[in-house]
Amino acid sequence: MKLLIKNCTVLTMAKKGEMLENAYVAIEDGNIVQVGQGESDTGWVADRVIDGAGVVCMPGLVNTHTHAAMSLLRSYADDLPLMEWLQEKIWPLEAKLTTDHVYNGTKLAALEMIKSGTTCFADQYFFMSDVGKAVEEAGMRAVLARGMIGLNQNADLALAESEEFITEWNGAAKGRITAVMGPHAPYTCPPPYMEKVLKLAEKLNVGIHIHLAETKSEVNQIRDEYQKTPIELVSDQGVLDFPTIAAHCVHLTDSDIDILKAKNVGVAHNPESNMKLASGIAPINKLLQAGINVGIGTDGAASNNNLDMIEEMRSAALLQKVATEDPTVMDAYQVLQMATVGGAKVLNLDDKIGTVEVGKRADLILIDLNKPHLQPKHKVYANIVYAAIASDVDTVIVDGEVVMESREVKTLDEAEVIEGANSAVKELVD
Ligand SMILES: [Zn+2]
Structure with a gap:
């Protein structure tokens, strides 16, 4: 599976303050294989493309x-x-x-x-x-x-x-x-x-x-x-x-x-x-x-x-x-x-995750910056720490798999999970 996230802002967390505008992240079999600005390698064709216009892509x-x-x-x-x-x-x-x-x-x-x-x-x-x-x-x-x-x-x-x-x-x-x-x-x-x-x-x-x-x-x-x-x-x-x-x-x-x-x-x-x-x-x-x-x-x-x-x-x-x-x-x-x-x-996992860098596993989140409380973008990372809220997270990728897209969780049925938890707890306190 080849996944490409394009047109996004990448906050790599690899070097202090490093932020790539108009950037892309290419993922193959769960590994980050390319990170850069502009277009990805022409020889590399993605199976799936996520358009990251207006979002920041950063480590989960x-x-x-x-x-x-x-x-x-x-x-x-x-x-x-x-x-x-x-x-x-x-x-x-x-x-x-x-x-x-x-x-x-x-x-x-x-x-x-x-x-x-x-x-x-x-x-x-x-x-x-x-x-x-x-x-x-x-x-x-x-x-x-x-x-x-x-x-x-x-x-x-x-x-x-x-x-x-x-x-x-x-x-x-x-x-x-x-x-x-x-x-x-x-x-x-x-x-x-x-x-x-x-x-x-x-x-x-x-x-x-x-x-x-x-x-x-x-x-x-x-x-x-x-x-x-x-x-x-x-x-x-x-x-x-x-x-x-x-x-x-x-x-x-x-x-x-x-x-x-x-x-x-x-x-x-x-x-x-x-x-x-x-x-x-x-x-x-x-x-x-x-x-x-x-x-x-x-x-x-x-x-x-x-x-x-x-x-x-x-x-x-x-x-x-x-x-x-x-x-x-x-x-x-x-x-x-x-x-x-x-x-x-x-957690002793920094060889695998924690930054957006070639060689790491793709545990990434896309944060939607098109929100009144995240504009203007003087410092994107400061907006994330001091102004963002959970619901600004738009897409979540773990190990190269998309587990949430446009706030819809793909791996779990939201209503079923909430119902399951509530009936479990009802039985517990009754
Ligand atoms: Zn504890």
Whole structure:
């Protein structure tokens, strides 16, 4: 299959500020084979042409941390502190979830993500084969982890399920799915359990997706128990010697930041979830200055309450500016970089996705600029970060396949997905 997008503006995200006017992107078997201005090679004939007049073509957004199926719990419990929210509301309801709930919830999340320009996401949950099935059907790319908690009776089952899931699903959906290990957090995975997790990660040769230093109470609990920060603890345990996606990293010491840098940890910053749960403000500006790779995530819809990465970019930028009282920090281009190539790097996928460049897989979005709130076009990337909304995303391509065109999702039946999620949740709370 040869697909050509022509007459568009290409924001490559490969070189700072690089934007090609009147440009084209040629895609063959899912690979970007040509990017340039004017006309594509005359010897290369496309099977399909998308006219990109008035649109910007850029890398798809990468959501580096979420729990997709939690979209079923959207607005189920709000305005509570993290521990109370988790222990009294979320965990009891999650204990009742079946494979069918997780499948339907993930499809709802996938639909929302596609419609807001996300092409790839990192997920940590359970019943992961059902998550994998939903991802495969939706045509998205994902890094999936079976979330593991070492404190309850399911601890060993979670390990066994992780191994089974990784063995079966790593590289599935034509290579769009990567499977990793998902120890939930240091406060839910005591050292003997973490040791088992790491042994398995080593055996299966996969990375780690973990929540770290999300709240002050977590940091205090770990300090009381181990006389270390959460970052020091997992570093000493050897967790960070694996390719690690570290979600949150809100409460860090300077030496924690040194460790994250030395271990080349990718940080998933979730500003809206951190704000909503009043967890605090992650020192992202400091992390970026230290040269740490940071991506953006939404966390689950129950603590956000949407999976809209365009909104999340704006929140990330505004939050750092107000926290540092410096409007120059985290400029629009840097934020866009975090949501695309930076996120791809956090997920260890930057050899495949994250930029519009020859040799990468075609995970692309087309944003319609013919909107009053996106004109004039002084700086297209600043318009996208500070002015765009989810519904400006017109077309979404993942791995060279068109999954949404003119806002119509091709891979999922929108009405059916919404109905499926609602009937699943009705049964859950009844
Ligand atoms: Zn989370």
